[in-house]
Amino acid sequence: xxxxxxxxxxxxxxxxxxxxxxxxxxxxxxSEEEGGIVSSYSVEFSxxxxxxxxxxxxLEGTGEFADPRDFNNENDRIRVRVxxxxxxxxx
Numbered sequence: 001x002x003x004x005x006x007x008x009x010x011x012x013x014x015x016x017x018x019x020x021x022x023x024x025x026x027x028x029x030x031s032e033e034e035g036g037i038v039s040s041y042s043v044e045f046s047x048x049x050x051x052x053x054x055x056x057x058x059l060e061g062t063g064e065f066a067d068p069r070d071f072n073n074e075n076d077r078i079r080v081r082v083x084x085x086x087x088x089x090x091x
Contacts, residue, residue, distance in 0.1 A: 001061065003027050003041060006071070008064040011043075011054065020052060026066045029053075044071070 003009060007027045011020045028051070029042030041059060044051045079090040 002038060003030070003056070003059060003061050004065070005030065006066045006068050008062045008066055009041070009043060009059045010062055011058060012060050013058050014054065017052065020049075023049065024062065025049075025051075026071070028071060 005027055008024055009027055011023050011025070014020045023045055025043035025045040027041050028044045030038060031040045031042075031053075033039045038056050040053050040055055042051060042053055043059070080087045081090045082088075
């Protein structure tokens with residue numbers, strides 16, 4: 001099952017870092033291969049645990065979502081205009 005941005009997830013397996021198993025974090029990044037297949041998720045945990053990248057099979061959704069405002073500073077927003085496939089920052 002595909003996970004979404006800001007979805008709370010539980011680490012169900014992680015052979016490389018078994019200490020993460022059981023932790024709950026929030027999806028802040030999604031990496032896709034061609035064809036839209038998800039290859040990995042970037043998950044943020046509490047301040048005392050480093051963010052980490054996981055394969056889809058290492059995570060399960062909890063059915064809950066975090067508030068995006070907890071991760072995005074409204075003052076840091078920029079506007080972007082795309083012209084002929086190239087993005088430009090709009091003042």
